[in-house]
Amino acid sequence: MSYKIVIPARYGSSRLPGKPLALISGRPMVWHVWQRALETGIPTEDIWVATDDQRIYEVAVAFGANVVMTDINHSCGTDRLAEVAALLGWADEEIVVNVQGDEPLLPARLIQLAADTLAADQQSGIATLACPIVDVEQVMAPQCVKVVTNMAGQALYFSRAPIPWDRDSFTQLPSTEVEKAQTGTLAPHWLRHIGLYAYRVNTLTSLSHLATSPLEQLESLEQLRALWHGIKIAVARVEQAPPHGVDTPEDLARIQCHFESEVVTVE
Incomplete structure (x- = not known):
């Protein structure tokens, strides 16, 4: 199936400035993300790094990436992404997967799944992923974004709140019993959103001109803009979330240790 991959790589991160250029096993992080994109098997000319910084531009060009x-x-x-699609003249129905430049461990199969999910749902303008939550602490944690879907697998709502709310278990049982319920028969009801998106180009164009929605502002979740304006989002389920990306210096140290241990194992 034909689709595009765009890797946004901003220099100005508040918690870790310049992180696309942070070295992991001697290579910049954005190089590792580029490798994950190449592993999908789509043509190299369909994979692009999008940056706003000349330093990232020069590094990406040097290792052979297409850069805009x-x-x-x-x-x-x-x-x-909408600007990239416009600059490169991509057709309205073209599918574009947004692979963040700080996800060096993102499995290529998930990138492919996002694109396949959107291609299979002609009603939706966006596709994303989710996995079951089996830990009651995550159900309650605001940093864990939950999604509820309809019977067709399309998103009804995304929230930092514990949705759906189990009226009987959450209000009548002791916390230990709630936890047992969450790890047992009730677990499939709760889905953690995985922030990987595929878009149709015409949806990207529309979103870039739509006003911020009240729900988006309230929850600080960009995807709620699409739902507010009636754009359907298809949700594919996977068994577990991919490894966490890099937001902080601590995340970077963890990822560096991961790659170093893999090198030692190979040797």
Whole structure:
């Protein structure tokens, strides 16, 4: 199946400035993400790094990536993808997968799954992924974004709140019993959202012109803009979430240790 991959790589991260250039096993992080994209098997000319910084541009070009410079003033990743699609003249029905430049451990099969899920659902303009939550602490944790879907596998709502709310278990049982319920028969009801997205180009164009929605502002979840304006989001289920990306110096140290241990194992 034909689709595009865009890897947004911003220099200006508040918690870890310049992180796309942070070295992991002697290579910049953005190189590792580029490798994950190549592992999908799609043609190299369909994979692009999108950056707003000349330093990242030069490094990516040096290791052979296709790179496009984008506006430094974009407020969200969706707008950056829309600009890339416009600059490169991609057709309205083309599918674009957004692979964040700080996800060096993202499995290629998940990138492919996001694209396949959108291609299979002609009603949806976006596709994303989710996995079961089997830990009651995650159900309650606001940093764990939950998604509820309809019977067709399309998102009804995303929230930091514990949705769906189990009226009987959450209000009548002791916490230990709730935890048992969550790890047993009730677990399939709760889905953790995995922030990997595939878009149709015409949806990207529409989103870039739509106003921020009240729910998006309230929950601080960009995907709620699409639902607010009636854009359907297809959700594919996987058994578990991919390894966490790099947001902080601690995350970077963890990823560096992971790659170093793999090198030692291979040797």
